[in-house]
Amino acid sequence: MEKDLQVSITVIRRLPKYHRYLTELLEKGIRKISSQELSNLTGFTASQIRQDLNNFGGFGQQGYGYNVEDLHRELGKILGLDKKYNAIIVGAGNLGQAIANYKGFEDAGFKILSLFDRNPRMIGLKIRDIEVLDVETIKDYIANHKVEIGIITTPKESAQIIAQIYIESGIKGIWNFAPVDLVHPDNIVVENVRLNDSLFILSYFLNQFDNK
Template identity: 45%
Template sequence: MTLRGRKKGEAVPQGVVVRLPIYFRYLTELESAGVERIASAQLGEALDFTAAQIRSDLSYFGSFGQQGYGYNVSELLQQVKQILGLQRVYSMVLVGAGNLGKAIGSYEGFRKQGFDLKAIFDIDPHLIGNHHAGCVIRSLDELPEYLKENQTDIGIIATPKEAGQSVCDIFTAGGVPSIWNYSPTNLTVPDEVIVEDMHLTDSLLRLAFRLNERGFGGSSE
């Protein structure tokens, strides 16, 4: 898994990490559409980035193109998958079987990329025992024991904000290396644990801000 290219060893800028999944998504579409080759200029046009940025981003990981030709779509897609770590399978555990938790659990988008939801936990006695997304919903009390017995790559938190930190603590105590957090709170974790936040409300507030920034009228309260 050594990374090639001139920038070997350098840290990958945040922006590159954000753009990689976008490249992945678009390349997947291109491949499905039967497109064989693409140049950075075309990619940039489609995704609204500069061609230089795309070439620069990819150069962190290697040289995947060819002068005078561009990139072979399938080959580049393969490389991007490799870069993102999609040659692996990831085991996931979900805590919180409310509306949001259920939606995440039954989302098809990542299951086919090798992200396997292995178990669901909740604290609500009414939900425990129900089936969802091919899993039985278990009591949160059983989570520490479960984590001892089952290697887990990603812990998903889809609880109200009050429970977010305590669930997170159970995950980190159980050795789960990464957290996908939908609970609207800032989690405190040991340095080595990776947290990826999905704060729905934050996203909506950014939208509201930009709406107002552009002098949008809107309805007054």
């Protein structure tokens, strides 16, 4: 299997959904599935599914479909889920604590090492045994720990400053929840989570229904 480095971001964003449904199929003891059956689950067309998977090599067999366990494993490798990643969070407010509390990340191989905050009342607290440290110590912490992912849950005014610290400290992946577009070099991967944008889209569709 050879990975196509030119795979579109649209295809990549569909892969986690495939992986999630395949996980559920395995839990139900289902060992094979056709592209049409997978289409019925995911909402994507069978043709689209085949095209998406063909970007990464041949997985299915005509007349048989897909081996669920094999496809689940290969998609996990493509998504990097066969590896372990250490992460830290800057911003120990409600959102940062919620992320630290979510055990599902650790189950998927993403370990939250520590949280950081500048509020003296937060420093020293533990969230699911994860200690909140003073943000002033973050550079030394990163230098002494293997951190691959930096998570930002600060107000937007602080987000770029934290991102710059991550970048200068050698972190290559940033998960940004702050409502601001970060400035970063091309060799830094930034995934923005726009909670308000998602809510506004929901509001748009509700508004369309109300206007019918």
